[in-house]
Every structure is written in C-alpha cells, then in structure tokens.
Amino acid sequence: xxxxxxxxxxxxxxxxxxxxxxxxxxxxxxxxxxxxxxxxxxxxxxxxxxxxxxxxxxxxxxxxxxxxxxxxxxxxxxxxxxxxxxxxxxxxxxxxxxxxxxxxxxxxxxxxxxxxxxxxxxxxxxxxxxxxxxxxxxxxxxxxxxxxxxxxxxxxxxxxxxxxxxxxxxxxxxxxxx
Numbered sequence: 001x002x003x004x005x006x007x008x009x010x011x012x013x014x015x016x017x018x019x020x021x022x023x024x025x026x027x028x029x030x031x032x033x034x035x036x037x038x039x040x041x042x043x044x045x046x047x048x049x050x051x052x053x054x055x056x057x058x059x060x061x062x063x064x065x066x067x068x069x070x071x072x073x074x075x076x077x078x079x080x081x082x083x084x085x086x087x088x089x090x091x092x093x094x095x096x097x098x099x100x101x102x103x104x105x106x107x108x109x110x111x112x113x114x115x116x117x118x119x120x121x122x123x124x125x126x127x128x129x130x131x132x133x134x135x136x137x138x139x140x141x142x143x144x145x146x147x148x149x150x151x152x153x154x155x156x157x158x159x160x161x162x163x164x165x166x167x168x169x170x171x172x173x174x175x176x177x178x
Contacts, residue, residue: 002028002126004036004055007086007160011169015078016042016149019049022131024145025081026154029114029132030124035059037114037124039131040083041145042073049073051096051103053083054112066110067094069103078152080170086160093160100170102163115144128154 002008010026019042027039037056042049048071054064073079082097096104114132128151130143153173161169 001124002038002156003158004028004038004085006158007084009085009157009159009161009166010038010040010053010083010155011081011157011161011166012040012154013078013080013152013173014042014073014147014149015152016049016073016075016147018148019043019045019047019073019075022145023049023147023149024127024129024131025147025151026126026128027131028124028126029112031114031132032124033060033062033114034124037064037112038083038085039112039145040081042147045071047075049075051081051083051098053085053094053096053104054110055085055094056112062111062113064110064112065094065107067096067104067107069096069098069105072098072103075149080173082161082166082169084160084166097163097166097170100167126156 023042044050051069054066084095129147131145
C-alpha cells in the first residue's frame with residue numbers, strides 16, 4: 001500500500017490502445033471512503049486521452065481533489081506520465097506531467113464513490129490497470145475502469161518529486177523507451 005497521508009509521486013510509461021471512457025493506470029481504492037484514496041487515469045476522448053489524477057482529502061465523503069490535463073495522451077504511443085501529491089515545502093498540491101512537462105490545470109473538487117464488492121470487508125491495495133474489484137448483480141467479480149494497453153516501469157516514490165526531478169527521470173528513461 002502507498003502511504004498517502006504525506007507526499008507521494010506515481011510514475012509510469014503507458015501505451016494505451018483505448019483512451020475513451022475511464023482507463024485506470026494505477027489506483028489505491030478500497031470499498032470504504034478513506035483519506036488518501038487515489039487514481040491516475042486516462043479518460044475522455046479518442047484518439048487522444050486526458051490524464052486525470054484524484055485524491056480523497058477526507059474520510060467518509062465522496063469528495064475528491066482532481067487535476068487533469070488537456071488532450072495529451074495519444075493511443076498506440078509510449079508516453080511517460082507522472083502524478084505528484086504534496087509539495088516540497090508541504091501542502092496538498094496535485095500536479096501532472098506528460099513526457100517531463102507540467103500539464104495539469106487547477107485543482108478542482110469532484111466526486112468518486114468506490115464500488116463495495118462485499119459490505120463486510122474493505123480491501124485497500126494499490127492496483128495497476130484498474131480502480132478496484134467490483135461485483136455485478138449476480139456476484140461475478142470484475143475490474144472497475146480497467147486499463148486497455150501496455151504499462152511499463154510503474155514507480156512509486158514516498159515524496160513529492162520536484163519538476164526538475166520529473167524532467168530528469170523522463171530524459172533518462174526516454175533513452176530506453178519501452
């Protein structure tokens with residue numbers, strides 16, 4: 001589990017086959033409304049997707065802080081994406097980067113209610129390529145908001161990377177693009 005009570009950074013190379021709907025790259029969401037639940041997604045459009053990152057600021061509420069990019073994530077192309085929560089000097093800033101460049105707009109309020117696969121349990125874990133496990137009306141489990149494509153080099157840092165560190169990471173990994 002990613003410690004989300006303080007700053008953290010998520011990073012991955014993605015190559016989406018689809019960018020329509022909600023396509024979760026990485027998330028940490030359980031069946032309850034917990035502080036720090038988060039998701040990094042590609043969503044909204046075809047042939048390019050919008051990068052979106054949200055984090056729940058308080059327990060017991062469906063309210064989430066959200067930052068998103070413009071249409072910057074193309075289908076069938078390797079793209080380096082980074083989401084940062086927190087700032088170097090403290091605080092709860094949300095930031096997004098695509099290929100080393102800052103792309104996120106202003107942080108806004110949104111809502112996200114998790115699916116509860118079983119009311120008597122809450123399994124919160126970090127997942128790659130889906131938000132959480134859910135069950136349909138027949139009790140058959142499925143991955144909610146699954147990613148469609150390839151993900152390489154997912155990384156989690158227990159601190160907020162600086163813009164210079166994000167750019168350096170992209171430049172160093174770009175030499176070895178998947």
